[in-house]
Amino acid sequence: MTKSKKVEGKKESVSRRDFLKTGSTVIAAGALGVYASGSTSTALANPDPVEAPSYAPSTGYIVWDSRLCLGCQSCMYACSLTHEGVANPSLSRIQIIRDAPSFTKYPYDITMSVCRQCVTPICVQNCPTGACYVDTENGNVRRIDPNECIGCGTCIESCPQRPHRTVWNPEKDISMKCDLCVDAPYWGREGGPNGYQACVEICPAKALKLVHEPPLQTDVTGYDVDLAPPPPPPRNFMNFFQQNSDDSKKKGE
Amino acid sequence: MTGGYTGKIIRVNLTTKEVGTIDTAKYEEFGGGYGMGTAIFWDLAVSPGEWDMKDAYDPRNVLPIMVGPLAATGVPGAGRTSVCSLSPETFPTCEFWRGNLGGRFGTMMKLAGWDGVVVEGKADKPVWINIINDQVKIEDAKELWGLDTWETQNRITSMVGGKTRYGEEWYEIGSGSTTARPEILLIGPIGETKSRLAALITGSGVSARIGGHAAVFGSKNLKAISVIGTNSIQVSDPKGILEARLHQMQSPGSFPTQPGAASCMPCLKGDRRRSNYYGGETMCACQGWLSSHKMSDSDRAAEALIKYGLSSWSAHFHVDMFSQNIPGAPALFRGKVPTDSGLGWYLQYLKQEGLLGPGKEIDSDPLPMDQWGELSFRQALLDAVANRTGIGDALAEGCCRAAEKWGRLEKDRDSGALRLTAWGATAHWTMPWxxxxxxxxxxxxxxxxxxxxxxxxxxxxxxxxxxxxxxxxxxxxxxxxxxxxxxxxxxxxxxxxxxxxxxxxxxxxxxxxxxxxxxxxxxxxxxxxxxxxxxxxxxxxxxxxxxxxxxxxxxxxxxxxxxxxxxxxxxxxxxxxxxxxxxxxxxxxxxxxxxxxxxxxxxxxxxxxxxxxxxxxxxxxxxxxxxxxxxxxxxxxxxxxxxxxxxxxxxxxxxxxxxxxxxxxxxxxxx
Known part of the structure; x- marks a missing residue:
């Protein structure tokens, strides 16, 4: 694995044992439900009334179009294959959740759960060891260093999104998060904000896209955007056969 | 074993309530899925020589439900589940046959750590099988028997562990965690009453209709199999899988990108629909055609079909859409020849010949014949078949056995009115291919x-x-x-x-x-x-x-x-x-x-x-x-x-x- 120099978010080394012994001083921001950037959530996440640290924004963000998503979960397989070398949706840093068999109506039948590379990354802010950090050598992507993660789960508890975008890896006892494929050893392409992301490239519906400007942070609308291509001529599977039927009849006569 | 296989298959005997395992390696020479299922059927049902293989509902019928090595690996289109057994659908004899279905059941089976599940015997009361990673339990299905396929799935989902609202949170399964719901393969009321047309259902709109294996579920008192898993599948070359996908995706215009399309896990094709009917997914793009002349009714009728546990291919009513004037065709076709002709076609023929109706040669009770072509008629038909009331009892046995009961088998077979290509199976394309x-x-x-x-x-x-x-x-x-x-x-x-x-x-x-x-x-x-x-x-x-x-x-x-x-x-x-x-x-x-x-x-x-x-x-x-x-x-x-x-x-x-x-x-x- 390529280890990048970390500038922001670096803290003194703390072991999982030390962390558990002293207890967490972090309040889970998860109770917020919907993430609201800025001082409110930051203040809740930090019990001491100090000014929230600011972080250089990521130069890459994955946005999506939940209407376009096929629900095929190809991106989840791509993520676990490229990062972990195995196929396992539970180890994917992107989660596509289909509501069958609970039968919610379109377009609310699919939830696309993608790391937002938050402008104010609470996971970075609250990590007790600095394992979760802003990678200034790779476009300020918010990453977790697997070698320094002590598996305390603070980043998971802290993530204000539901479901949380930081992902627990039970096979390694560490947390993981989307790194825009900066460190994807089984991905045959250059990753990162200036490269290619496996989920984006693999998506057959083009429902994921990398952008470089921070999306609106206050709600989901900044990320769940219109990526649909122009509509095709009015020709679907059904009238395709009907057309053929009509042609056949003409030719058969 | 090589990549892709989990290495073990569940073996459940519903008579003795024993749960064991089969070593997948023993059957690796047959590839996976149906190949393995066929070899397992031979070993457990044929080779012992204790069964004459005449009756599909005999407890000795063996039902392998198998997945292939490419499922849940990221390979597109390869997550289908194969089902085989002695088929109750075929006529005049029960023949060994197979069906399969897409959706996500097969991939989840792999993620739970299994290459398949083989069901033997017959439970003395309704049961369902609950698979959570390596844990396999036979559960009481008393409260589920009689419910439609959607309600059953919702109940099982709640029981298995859907403690949080959909899409809101991960939940833990053993040491792993997932955002997924359990995937459930099950039968509806039509399978419970052993209709030979019954289809296995998974999710809200995916079915396996060929072979009538859902009726074998019913005969074994098996309502459902639920599975959820969080394991990793080892593959030989993860980078190679992605490279192959990207290679295939280079075909210009191969794959649809319009809003509302859907796929099986993890496919490229998007030939399903995220419809507001079928609970958000269709069996395939075709299904909307099949049940009524009004599209809105058609969708709703197809939803009803899925809930009852019947595939609409078996009950095809869309005679007009797939028909053609054929020179020299017998008069009974009225100048029209349907491409796909099952139950719907035969009923239509009997109706137009004046044979089917209240008090006629074939009494249509309890079907509301004055509502023919309407959604209400379709629903009444499903209900009659599911409960085997009136004409529904004969229709539940399929067209040939119904015709036999009505004394019309030879006549309608020889005239061509029973337009079922072979073995009593619903016609589907065939000629000129x-x-x-x-x-x-x-x-x-x-x-x-x-x-x-x-x-x-x-x-x-x-x-x-x-x-x-x-x-x-x-x-x-x-x-x-x-x-x-x-x-x-x-x-x-x-x-x-x-x-x-x-x-x-x-x-x-x-x-x-x-x-x-x-x-x-x-x-x-x-x-x-x-x-x-x-x-x-x-x-x-x-x-x-x-x-x-x-x-x-x-x-x-x-x-x-x-x-x-x-x-x-x-x-x-x-x-x-x-x-x-x-x-x-x-x-x-x-x-x-x-x-x-x-x-x-x-x-x-x-x-x-x-x-x-x-x-x-x-x-x-x-x-x-x-x-x-x-x-x-x-x-x-x-x-x-x-x-x-x-x-x-x-x-x-x-x-x-x-x-x-x-x-x-x-x-x-x-x-």
């Missing part, structure tokens, strides 16, 4: 395999002959014989190079061997692969090698396909299959047998020239079909008199252990 038709009789009904339809169609560029020459390079191991694709059906050419010739036998064999390995055992959706006009056969082996690490050539995999196909044959031979029993229904020998053709029709070689022909007047010749069987049996290494595999064929294919069983039963083909 005769390889599809032949697969009906050689198997046990609808092969549901479209592989040659587009490739033999009228080419968009170049000559037809050039197009067929290219195609003939891809059909390994039967290459460089373009007469395989000759659909001449009349005169001397039909016997010399056309549909009754040894050339056609090669095309049929290729389709059966390919299907047996790649579609049924590697579980590639047949709407996904083969793509004989572009990616096949390179794409198949790219995916296969990336997952398993195996270096099998495409010809080698086709040989495994032939092995599976021959084992399937051996099972059928053991329960009575022979040359004499495999035949078409009479309408196939009458004008009107063919429906309309798409893709510009089929290639015909006559008088030294090739042409594309829509072939609306194609029908079969009895002697020609008999001659075709002779050629086909010879190609497969089955004896000419009975169509039974010979010792040499079995041994050459590595099926030597089946020789003794066949010989002891007097059913080993003569050399």
């Amino acid at each position: 005769v390889e599809w038709a032949y697969a009906y009789i050689l198997g046990a009904g609808d092969p549901a395999w479209h592989g040659f339809m587009a490739p033999v169609g009228k080419p968009s560029e170049g000559t037809l002959e050039q197009s067929l020459e290219k195609l003939s390079k891809r059909t390994i191991p039967y290459t460089d014989d373009i007469f395989m694709f000759n659909y001449a059906w009349k005169g001397e050419e039909a016997w010399k190079t056309g549909i009754y010739s040894p050339h056609k036998a090669k095309q049929v064999a290729w389709s059966r061997h390919y299907s047996s390995f790649w579609n049924e055992s590697m579980a590639f959706c047949e709407m996904f692969l083969p793509e004989l006009g572009s990616h096949s056969p390179e794409m198949e082996t790219m995916y296969y090698k990336a997952v398993t690490g195996k270096d099998d050539s495409f010809a080698g995999t086709m040989r495994i396909g032939q092995k599976i196909w021959t084992l399937e044959r051996a099972i059928r031979v053991m329960h009575g299959r022979s040359r004499q029993t495999e035949d078409f229904f009479p309408y196939m020998y009458m004008p009107g047998a063919s429906g309309f053709a798409i893709y510009g029709g089929v290639p015909v070689y006559e008088k030294g020239k090739w042409r594309s022909d829509l072939a609306p007047d194609m029908y079969l010749d009895r002697k020609g079909v008999d001659d075709f069987k002779t050629h086909f049996y010879a190609l497969e290494g089955w004896d000419k008199e009975h169509g039974w595999p010979t010792r040499k064929t079995l041994e050459d294919l590595g099926l030597g252990r089946m020789v003794k069983t066949l010989r002891d039963s007097g059913k080993l083909g003569a050399a």
Whole structure:
């Protein structure tokens, strides 16, 4: 694995044992439900009334179009294959959740759960060891260093999104998060904000896209955007056969 | 084992309540999915010799529900679940047959750590099987019996662990965690009452209708199998899987990107719909056509079908859409020939002939005949079949058995009114693609395999002959014989190079061997692969090698396909299959047998020239079909008199252990 120099978010080394012994001083921001950037959530996440640290924004963000998503979960397989070398949706840093068999109506039948590379990354802010950090050598992507993660789960508890975008890896006892494929050893392409992301490239519906400007942070609308291509001529599977039927009849006569 | 396999299969005996495992490695030579399921059926149901294999509802019927090694690996289109058993649907005898379905059940089975589940015996009361990673429990289904397929899935989801609202949180399963719901394979009320048309359902709109295996669930008092898992699948070359996908995605315009499309896990094609009916997903894009003349009613009727546990292909009412005027067709067709004709077509025929109605020869009670064509009629029909009330009791047995009960079997079969290609199975395309038709009789009904339809169609560029020459390079191991694709059906050419010739036998064999390995055992959706006009056969082996690490050539995999196909044959031979029993229904020998053709029709070689022909007047010749069987049996290494595999064929294919069983039963083909 390529280890990048970390500038922001670096803290003194703390072991999982030390962390558990002293207890967490972090309040889970998860109770917020919907993430609201800025001082409110930051203040809740930090019990001491100090000014929230600011972080250089990521130069890459994955946005999506939940209407376009096929629900095929190809991106989840791509993520676990490229990062972990195995196929396992539970180890994917992107989660596509289909509501069958609970039968919610379109377009609310699919939830696309993608790391937002938050402008104010609470996971970075609250990590007790600095394992979760802003990678200034790779476009300020918010990453977790697997070698320094002590598996305390603070980043998971802290993530204000539901479901949380930081992902627990039970096979390694560490947390993981989307790194825009900066460190994807089984991905045959250059990753990162200036490269290619496996989920984006693999998506057959083009429902994921990398952008470089921070999306609106206050709600989901900044990320769940219109990526649909122009509509095709009015020709679907059904009238395709009907057309053929009509042609056949003409030719058969 | 190599990549892709989990290494173990669940074995559940519902009579004794025992849960054990089968080592997958024992069956690896059969690839996976249906291949393994067929071999397991042989070992557990046939080889012991304790069962005559006459009654599909006998507790000794064995039901392997299997997944392939490519499932849940990121390979697209390969997550289908195969089901096989002695089929209650086929007529006049219960034949060994298979069906399969997409969705996410198969992939979840793999993620739970299993290559399949084999169900034996019969529970003394309704049960469901609860699989959570390596934990397998037989649960009481008293509260679920009688519920529709959606409500049942919701109840099971709540019981298994959906403690948080959908989409809001991860939940823990053992040491792992997931955002997924359990995936559930189940039957509706129609399966509970053992309708021979019943379909297995998963999710909100995915079904396996071929074979009526849902009725086997019902006969075993098995309502559902639920599975959820969080394990990793080891693959040989993770980078190779993604490279193969990206390679396939380079085809311009191959894949739809319009809002509202949907796919199985993790497919590329997007040929489902995220409809507001069917609870957000359709079986496939076709299903919306099938139940009523009003689209809104059609969607709602299809939703009702899924909830009751019936596939709409079995109850096809859309006579007008898929019909064509056929010169010379029998008067009973009223100038129209439907392409897909099952229960709906037969009921329509009986109605228009004045045979079906209140107080008529066939009493329609409790169907509201004055609401024919309306959604309310469809719902009443489903309810009658599910509860076996009135006419529903006969219809639940399928068209042929219903006709038999009404004393109309011979008459309606011989006239062509029972338009069921073979084995009483719902007609689906068949002619003019005769390889599809032949697969009906050689198997046990609808092969549901479209592989040659587009490739033999009228080419968009170049000559037809050039197009067929290219195609003939891809059909390994039967290459460089373009007469395989000759659909001449009349005169001397039909016997010399056309549909009754040894050339056609090669095309049929290729389709059966390919299907047996790649579609049924590697579980590639047949709407996904083969793509004989572009990616096949390179794409198949790219995916296969990336997952398993195996270096099998495409010809080698086709040989495994032939092995599976021959084992399937051996099972059928053991329960009575022979040359004499495999035949078409009479309408196939009458004008009107063919429906309309798409893709510009089929290639015909006559008088030294090739042409594309829509072939609306194609029908079969009895002697020609008999001659075709002779050629086909010879190609497969089955004896000419009975169509039974010979010792040499079995041994050459590595099926030597089946020789003794066949010989002891007097059913080993003569050399």
